[in-house]
Amino acid sequence: MKRTDLKRAEIIAGLLLMGLSIYTAVLSTGNPIGWQRGVGPGAGFVPFWLSIMMLVSTTVIVVKAFFGKIPESWNGILYFESTAEAKMVAWHIFSLLVALLIVPFLSLYGSIVFLILFHMKFLGRKHHSWMTTIVLAILYPIGIFLFFEILMQLIMPKGMLDPLFDPIFSLFAASPA
Amino acid sequence: MQPDVILDSLALGFAQIFMGWNFLILVAGCTAGLIAGAMPGLGSVNGVAILLPVTFLMPPTSAIMFLAAIYYGAMFGGSVSSIMLGIPGASTAVATVFDGRPMAVKGRAVQALMVSAFSSFYGGLIGTILFVVIAVPLASFALKFGPPETFVLMLLAFATFIGLGGDDTWKTIFSIAIGLLASTVGLDTISGQPRLIFFDLPGFFHGISFLVMAIGLYGIGEILWTTKEQGKESSITIPRFTLEDVKDGGRCIKRSFGNANMGAFLGYFVGILPAAGATPGSLMAYGLAKMFSKDPDSFGKGNPQGVAAPESANNAASTGSMLPMLTLGIPGSPTTAILLGGMFIWGLTPGPSLFKNSPDFAWGLISSLFVSNIVSAILMVATIPMFIAILRLRFSILAPIIYVLCFTGGYAPTHSMHDVWLMVLLGMGGFFLRKLDYPLAPAAIAIVLGPLAERNFRQALIGSSGDPTTFITGSICITLMLVTILLLAFPLIKGIVRNRKVGGET
Numbered sequence: 307m308k309r310t311d312l313k314r315a316e317i318i319a320g321l322l323l324m325g326l327s328i329y330t331a332v333l334s335t336g337n338p339i340g341w342q343r344g345v346g347p348g349a350g351f352v353p354f355w356l357s358i359m360m361l362v363s364t365t366v367i368v369v370k371a372f373f374g375k376i377p378e379s380w381n382g383i384l385y386f387e388s389t390a391e392a393k394m395v396a397w398h399i400f401s402l403l404v405a406l407l408i409v410p411f412l413s414l415y416g417s418i419v420f421l422i423l424f425h426m427k428f429l430g431r432k433h434h435s436w437m438t439t440i441v442l443a444i445l446y447p448i449g450i451f452l453f454f455e456i457l458m459q460l461i462m463p464k465g466m467l468d469p470l471f472d473p474i475f476s477l478f479a480a481s482p483a
Numbered sequence: 484m485q486p487d488v489i490l491d492s493l494a495l496g497f498a499q500i501f502m503g504w505n506f507l508i509l510v511a512g513c514t515a516g517l518i519a520g521a522m523p524g525l526g527s528v529n530g531v532a533i534l535l536p537v538t539f540l541m542p543p544t545s546a547i548m549f550l551a552a553i554y555y556g557a558m559f560g561g562s563v564s565s566i567m568l569g570i571p572g573a574s575t576a577v578a579t580v581f582d583g584r585p586m587a588v589k590g591r592a593v594q595a596l597m598v599s600a601f602s603s604f605y606g607g608l609i610g611t612i613l614f615v616v617i618a619v620p621l622a623s624f625a626l627k628f629g630p631p632e633t634f635v636l637m638l639l640a641f642a643t644f645i646g647l648g649g650d651d652t653w654k655t656i657f658s659i660a661i662g663l664l665a666s667t668v669g670l671d672t673i674s675g676q677p678r679l680i681f682f683d684l685p686g687f688f689h690g691i692s693f694l695v696m697a698i699g700l701y702g703i704g705e706i707l708w709t710t711k712e713q714g715k716e717s718s719i720t721i722p723r724f725t726l727e728d729v730k731d732g733g734r735c736i737k738r739s740f741g742n743a744n745m746g747a748f749l750g751y752f753v754g755i756l757p758a759a760g761a762t763p764g765s766l767m768a769y770g771l772a773k774m775f776s777k778d779p780d781s782f783g784k785g786n787p788q789g790v791a792a793p794e795s796a797n798n799a800a801s802t803g804s805m806l807p808m809l810t811l812g813i814p815g816s817p818t819t820a821i822l823l824g825g826m827f828i829w830g831l832t833p834g835p836s837l838f839k840n841s842p843d844f845a846w847g848l849i850s851s852l853f854v855s856n857i858v859s860a861i862l863m864v865a866t867i868p869m870f871i872a873i874l875r876l877r878f879s880i881l882a883p884i885i886y887v888l889c890f891t892g893g894y895a896p897t898h899s900m901h902d903v904w905l906m907v908l909l910g911m912g913g914f915f916l917r918k919l920d921y922p923l924a925p926a927a928i929a930i931v932l933g934p935l936a937e938r939n940f941r942q943a944l945i946g947s948s949g950d951p952t953t954f955i956t957g958s959i960c961i962t963l964m965l966v967t968i969l970l971l972a973f974p975l976i977k978g979i980v981r982n983r984k985v986g987g988e989t
Binding site for chain 2: 312315316319323330333334336337341345346347348349350351352353356357359360363364366367370377385386391394395398399401402403405406409410414417418421422424425426429430433434442446450453454460461462463
């Protein structure tokens with residue numbers, strides 16, 4: 307991950323947010339942005355003017371940064387202080403994205419197992435034994451399943467493994483109330 | 484109502500609590516509420532909705548005591564995940580994250596939980612006393628709040644964030660605007676037209692839930708931030724639980740008592756506004772606490788006053804929101820809407836005659852609010868060591884546990900993986916902007932208040948045939964608008980005063 311100073315980061319972020327503001331302003335015009343007889347302000351009125359407000363504020367932020375008007379505390383500060391810091395954030399983001407990609411195939415419970423194994427054995431390998439990791443990787447998904455799906459009756463995503471859960475549900479459904 | 488009549492009625496109510504199994508039912512309700520509130524993605528609404536069928540087996544008085552206890556327990560529990568994990572369990576606990584989480588990160592979780600427990604208790608106590616004493620006149624005043632008044636009240640809430648100083652004004656404006664914009668995504672409630680459906684993704688039709696943004700910014704974003712700030716393998720904080728911490732917690736409670744007091748009265752009043760509920764009350768209390776603080780810059784960095792005000796307000800408001808439900812049949816919050824449904828099922832008719840026709844029910848409920856408040860506070864304080872133990876876990880264990888709770892919290896409201904993806908993306912966006920001092924709190928507040936603000940804005944304009952002067956008509960609107968303008972001008976005034984001081988010194 308590239309290390310960059312905060313002034314440059316401020317300008318880049320501001321420009322991206324300006325782009326987002328323009329996009330939302332244009333998208334808002336898909337609905338009426340003016341006054342409609344009998345209905346009042348159109349459905350696009352509020353989103354459009356909020357987008358304009360975002361555009362104005364980000365423009366001011368970019369112009370200020372461009373002319374060097376940044377907080378004094380930012381001088382000499384990098385966005386990421388070290389490559390190790392940037393790498394660690396990147397690993398966390400990577401684990402989140404992989405965990406989400408796993409869900410349609412191995413269910414939420416598969417992604418829980420992945421997250422625990424990845425963080426405990428890859429990122430924190432010096433501190434956790436295989437025994438602790440495996441115990442947590444088994445007990446935590448079971449706890450989440452029992453609390454959310456059985457006790458609170460909130461169905462969690464199971465993807466392709468959905469049919470495998472049917473016997474477990476019928477087990478609980480068969481138990482006397 | 485005469486004081487002796489009130490006391491007699493309360494005695495009748497307290498007698499109800501200690502009849503049969505009622506007290507145990509109440510303790511069970513508080514415990515269930517505390518757990519539901521502490522669990523990200525669940526709140527009093529889920530707890531009350533899921534356990535409502537259980538109450539059909541009970542007499543109405545026991546049933547309402549059980550549900551009110553869940554409601555109260557959840558209000559206490561909501562602060563736990565906000566403080567310990569940085570994930571607001573419900574919208575009512577969003578404001579508690581702003582300072583509660585930084586306190587926990589600095590190793591002051593005990594103090595934060597103690598301030599939260601006391602303030603919640605105090606807010607609930609004041610709310611219940613006000614409920615008993617000045618319920619009827621306040622209910623009629625709240626009815627004077629039509630769409631223009633409610634919109635100007637929302638405007639005031641946003642203006643407090645711009646006027647508070649500390650953060651870059653333009654970044655605060657951007658943060659409010661993007662939060663409000665996010666609240667407009669999905670089907671327009673007035674015209675029914677779809678709006679801002681990004682890239683034609685069907686997941687945007689149901690809008691962006693405040694939980695998705697709040698959990699993304701404060702759950703995912705917080706862990707990424709901690710990863711960046713604290714390096715590879717370290718504890719998320721330096722958790723302690725010593726006698727000195729408990730004593731310091733007592734000092735924090737003492738110092739923040741004024742804020743708890745302000746939060747209680749403000750929260751109660753906002754809570755009784757029809758369709759407002761505890762969330763706007765807690766957010767406004769946080770804004771006012773920051774505005775009147777001698778050290779507003781310390782807010783958002785772990786100031787106990789920033790925990791006391793919203794926690795007191797949300798409990799007072801949860802009591803207040805029961806008032807329009809009982810006296811007028813208008814629910815003040817989603818939870819009270821379910822309670823109202825329960826009342827119909829139990830064969831009770833809400834309205835002014837409820838206190839005459841079913842005094843054991845009405846006063847049993849009020850007395851159970853007093854007792855639930857005490858029981859919930861005791862339960863919360865008793866479980867502090869357990870919550871502290873969570874923080875002692877290594878970051879490499881805590882991070883995946885929190886990520887999973889974020890996933891379940893983001894998924895539960897809509898059962899859509901689209902929302903979980905969005906939550907992670909918002910968390911990443913919030914993380915990258917945080918380094919550049921973009922304030923996140925205004926965005927979280929805006930997405931919560933946005934639908935209420937827009938609906939009232941448009942209804943007010945429709946009602947006045949498009950005449951914008953409706954927002955400065957009537958004494959309530961004018962007063963609120965003047966305060967709003969003063970708040971918006973505050974950074975400008977502060978700048979002028981600072982320049983004069985600098986000029987004078989040189």
